[in-house]
Amino acid sequence: MSISVPPNTEQSSKGIQPTGWLRYFSFSLDHKVIGLQYLVCGFIFYLIGGALASAIRIELTSPISDFMPRDVYNQVLTLHGTIMIFLWIVPVVNGAFGNYLIPFYVGARDMAFPRLNAVAFWLIPPAGLMLISSYFINGAAQSGWTAYPPLSITTPAAGQIVWILSVLLLGGSSIFGGINFIATILKLRRPGLKLMQLPMYCWAMLGTSILVVLSTPVLAGTLILLSFDIVAHTGFFNPSLGGNVIVYQHLFWFYSHPAVYIMVLPAFGLVSEILPVHSRKPLFGYATMVYSIMGIVVLGLVVWAHHMFTSGTPPWMRLFFTIATSFIAVPTGIKFFNWVATLWGGRISLNSAILFSCGFIVNFVLGGITGVALAQVPFDVHVHDTYFVVAHFHYIVYGGSVFVIFSSIYHWYPKFTGKMLDEKLGKIHFLLTFIGFNLCFAPQHWLGLNGMPRRVAEYDPQFTFVNQISSVGALLMALSTLPFLWNVFHSAFRGESSGDNPWQALTPEWLTSSPPPVENWVGEPPLVTKPYGYGQSQLSKEIPNSFIEDKK
Amino acid sequence: MPLTAIYTILISLALILGGIWAEDNLNLLPVVASSNAPIYDELFRVLFVIGIILFVGMTALVIYSLITFRKRPGQTSDGIAIEDNLPLEIFWTAVPAIVVLFVGLYSYDIYERMGGMQLASNNSHDHSLMMKDERIWGGIGTAQEENPEGALSPVNVEVTAMQFAFLFNYPKGEIISGELHVPAGRPVSMKMDSKDVIHAFWVPEFRLKQDIIPGQPTILNFTPTKIGRYPIICAELCGPYHGGMRSTVVVEEPEEYESWFNKNSKIPEVAL
Numbered sequence: 067m068s069i070s071v072p073p074n075t076e077q078s079s080k081g082i083q084p085t086g087w088l089r090y091f092s093f094s095l096d097h098k099v100i101g102l103q104y105l106v107c108g109f110i111f112y113l114i115g116g117a118l119a120s121a122i123r124i125e126l127t128s129p130i131s132d133f134m135p136r137d138v139y140n141q142v143l144t145l146h147g148t149i150m151i152f153l154w155i156v157p158v159v160n161g162a163f164g165n166y167l168i169p170f171y172v173g174a175r176d177m178a179f180p181r182l183n184a185v186a187f188w189l190i191p192p193a194g195l196m197l198i199s200s201y202f203i204n205g206a207a208q209s210g211w212t213a214y215p216p217l218s219i220t221t222p223a224a225g226q227i228v229w230i231l232s233v234l235l236l237g238g239s240s241i242f243g244g245i246n247f248i249a250t251i252l253k254l255r256r257p258g259l260k261l262m263q264l265p266m267y268c269w270a271m272l273g274t275s276i277l278v279v280l281s282t283p284v285l286a287g288t289l290i291l292l293s294f295d296i297v298a299h300t301g302f303f304n305p306s307l308g309g310n311v312i313v314y315q316h317l318f319w320f321y322s323h324p325a326v327y328i329m330v331l332p333a334f335g336l337v338s339e340i341l342p343v344h345s346r347k348p349l350f351g352y353a354t355m356v357y358s359i360m361g362i363v364v365l366g367l368v369v370w371a372h373h374m375f376t377s378g379t380p381p382w383m384r385l386f387f388t389i390a391t392s393f394i395a396v397p398t399g400i401k402f403f404n405w406v407a408t409l410w411g412g413r414i415s416l417n418s419a420i421l422f423s424c425g426f427i428v429n430f431v432l433g434g435i436t437g438v439a440l441a442q443v444p445f446d447v448h449v450h451d452t453y454f455v456v457a458h459f460h461y462i463v464y465g466g467s468v469f470v471i472f473s474s475i476y477h478w479y480p481k482f483t484g485k486m487l488d489e490k491l492g493k494i495h496f497l498l499t500f501i502g503f504n505l506c507f508a509p510q511h512w513l514g515l516n517g518m519p520r521r522v523a524e525y526d527p528q529f530t531f532v533n534q535i536s537s538v539g540a541l542l543m544a545l546s547t548l549p550f551l552w553n554v555f556h557s558a559f560r561g562e563s564s565g566d567n568p569w570q571a572l573t574p575e576w577l578t579s580s581p582p583p584v585e586n587w588v589g590e591p592p593l594v595t596k597p598y599g600y601g602q603s604q605l606s607k608e609i610p611n612s613f614i615e616d617k618k
Numbered sequence: 619m620p621l622t623a624i625y626t627i628l629i630s631l632a633l634i635l636g637g638i639w640a641e642d643n644l645n646l647l648p649v650v651a652s653s654n655a656p657i658y659d660e661l662f663r664v665l666f667v668i669g670i671i672l673f674v675g676m677t678a679l680v681i682y683s684l685i686t687f688r689k690r691p692g693q694t695s696d697g698i699a700i701e702d703n704l705p706l707e708i709f710w711t712a713v714p715a716i717v718v719l720f721v722g723l724y725s726y727d728i729y730e731r732m733g734g735m736q737l738a739s740n741n742s743h744d745h746s747l748m749m750k751d752e753r754i755w756g757g758i759g760t761a762q763e764e765n766p767e768g769a770l771s772p773v774n775v776e777v778t779a780m781q782f783a784f785l786f787n788y789p790k791g792e793i794i795s796g797e798l799h800v801p802a803g804r805p806v807s808m809k810m811d812s813k814d815v816i817h818a819f820w821v822p823e824f825r826l827k828q829d830i831i832p833g834q835p836t837i838l839n840f841t842p843t844k845i846g847r848y849p850i851i852c853a854e855l856c857g858p859y860h861g862g863m864r865s866t867v868v869v870e871e872p873e874e875y876e877s878w879f880n881k882n883s884k885i886p887e888v889a890l
């Protein structure tokens with residue numbers, strides 16, 4: 067091919083950029099460095115959020131409030147929810163993997179706006195530190211990650227304002243990221259590469275970024291109005307000044323329901339990259355996968371009020387949102403059947419990456435089923451704001467996104483470092499996580515159905531035993547990070563060398579050295595038009611020979 | 619491939635029977651104590667059986683694939699290069715669509731039977747509770763069809779929620795109580811308002827929940843059916859003592875209720 071991809075001049079002109087490990091601590095413009103910065107930073111926040119989760123579960127081992135004061139419990143709960151969503155999952159499934167992979171996938175040397183990209187990342191650490199430090203200043207926010215007024219207006223103002231500021235910064239960061247991804251996917255594509263030839267993760271990120279760009283500004287505006295209510299005593303949402311609290315809920319969920327898809331759509335994309343490689347089969351139903359992503363984007367924008375079935379919404383609205391929500395199960399179902407069809411008839415290597423991906427499929431199916439149930443108004447009216455909902459959304463966010471993050475780390479670690487992760491430790495990690503997760507969250511369905519509301523530090527003693535089981539599960543999950551952390555650190559230094567393409571994958575990031583050079587490819591980027599061409603011999607024409615040697 | 623077809627049918631049958639068995643034998647819901655609780659449980663049963671079938675089916679497929687199609691030592695070739703199969707994809711788009719449509723319509727029917735589709739302002743006979751111009755937000759409640767004209771008039775209660783208690787006010791007898799007393803078998807119509815933040819009124823045994831929203835009164839209608847004492851739980855985060863914001867609803871025989879009412883009423887005669 068004679069088309070040349072221009073080097074990223076911005077980067078090249080900066081000869082002063084640090085090299086080696088130091089560059090991960092600098093204001094780098096390299097998308098790969100930024101991606102790993104997102105990943106590591108997110109993981110640190112995950113550990114903090116996980117410590118808070120453990121504190122919550124310790125409190126809940128007994129029916130009385132004895133481990134921490136009640137207002138501290140609410141602060142811990144609020145911090146946990148906010149950190150896990152805004153500082154761990156959203157930045158990692160979007161920022162980390164998006165930054166690392168998207169330029170490779172479109173055949174570019176960097177993101178469309180490298181500086182904006184770096185700024186988007188560097189907004190995160192200060193926002194997170196500010197959020198957490200508010201706990202030590204005057205008490206963190208304590209009205210839950212939803213910050214419903216009037217509670218958020220009447221609880222101590224300092225923590226709530228810091229919470230709003232940090233969420234605004236994080237929202238800004240994700241908007242910058244979203245714009246950058248849209249521009250990169252649509253504008254930096256290598257000439258000759260058609261949209262329908264892109265790896266699935268590009269489509270997932272395109273859909274996600276559309277959601278980010280459309281819905282995050284609504285959250286920002288809402289929170290700004292809320293902060294006016296708190297500091298300037300305006301009455302947008304304050305009923306004692308004539309405000310309307312339901313309007314806040316509509317605006318909040320207009321962002322926060324799509325936020326669920328901002329957390330799971332990229333995860334869907336990542337799984338679509340991982341399954342074909344390790345089962346040595348093409349991704350099944352590429353076109354329907356693309357359409358189902360777009361279907362989820364459209365439906366995802368019109369279902370927010372299913373979070374408000376008990377808020378006194380009028381009957382027609384409940385009906386509309388029930389039907390719209392239920393129908394998301396259709397495009398989602400398509401994706402799941404396609405993944406299973408991808409496995410079907412393959413040559414599956416049962417490694418940690420595939421185990422976490424399949425664990426994701428199983429967990430997410432259960433989360434999806436309880437989701438359809440929750441969409442039914444009469445069902446929701448009983449279990450809304452109970453532990454049933456806590457179980458449901460952890461099956462989605464943990465069983466979905468977090469499992470996929472781990473799967474992705476096992477899959478791309480050789481790319482990041484040039485070293486293999488230890489498989490035995492990986493499998494121990496998987497087993498502990500899978501068992502701990504299900505032990506922790508499955509019993510919570512029963513708790514909710516039988517009368518335990520969420521966000522409580524004290525509960526009816528009849529629920530003690532089941533809560534203790536759940537806490538044991540949480541403990542196992544906490545333990546499960548140890549083999550993982552050891553594996554990641556130990557393998558970085560002592561790990562077996564992976565070579566450039568240990569999985570013999572066909573997507574473009576593997577068609578360069580591991581770890582890749584600064585501008586991704588030393589020569590011309592390869593034009594990969596069949597990223598999932600496993601089992602097809604004619605591919606040898608398009609892909610460098612070194613890498614299909616094993617193939618017949 | 620008739621054998622595969624037979625297996626498929628047998629496995630599907632086993633799944634369906636297993637789902638129904640599991641639903642009947644697991645005790646997943648609390649006592650039924652209101653007229654819409656059995657309707658709710660009907661919906662729950664259907665959702666549970668469908669859910670179990672889907673979940674067990676999908677999980678089995680994944681595990682089966684992992685075992686059957688695992689890479690054996692020495693295998694170096696790829697899997698077969700099947701990229702799509704349109705009829706198959708149409709099939710698994712259509713089936714979930716039909717299931718979802720069925721679930722949606724069925725739950726709409728359930729909702730209708732619970733009285734959820736009626737506008738709240740038509741739901742109560744006692745218009746003194748609702749000024750015409752006041753905006754009443756719809757709550758779910760017992761359908762009027764089940765209480766035809768001339769049947770028992772509802773017990774009207776005004777509920778006030780505050781951090782961290784519920785107050786129940788019976789306007790007919792000028793009673794203010796911290797416990798809710800209601801006679802079994804008679805509809806209850808509650809108008810709920812909050813003094814400070816959002817709270818929620820939840821009685822798991824009634825399968826009912828409604829937020830109590832400051833500035834926007836909500837209505838909740840129900841008919842208690844089973845004598846007993848049940849917890850009233852606040853289900854919306856309302857501050858540090860949210861977990862402790864509980865009360866009790868006492869469902870009693872009509873005579874007992876009457877004597878409770880008379881004992882506490884400031885207005886002597888009972889107005890049933």
Ligand code: HEM
Nearest residue numbers: 116119122144147150151210211456463464520521522540
């Ligand atoms: C380490 C495993 C985890 C455990 C044991 C855990 C546990 C909990 C518990 C006990 C609650 C309180 C539920 C309530 O009272 O409403 C909670 C809330 C929450 N968790 Fe987790 N969680 C874990 C991981 C995650 C992850 C990975 C996310 C990512 C999105 C997450 C997001 C949330 C959210 C959004 C809330 C709601 C907070 C609120 O109600 O304000 N959790 N979690």
Ligand SMILES: [Cu+2]
Nearest residue numbers: 817852856863
């Ligand atoms: Cu309350």
Ligand SMILES: [Cu+2]
Nearest residue numbers: 852854856860
């Ligand atoms: Cu409460």
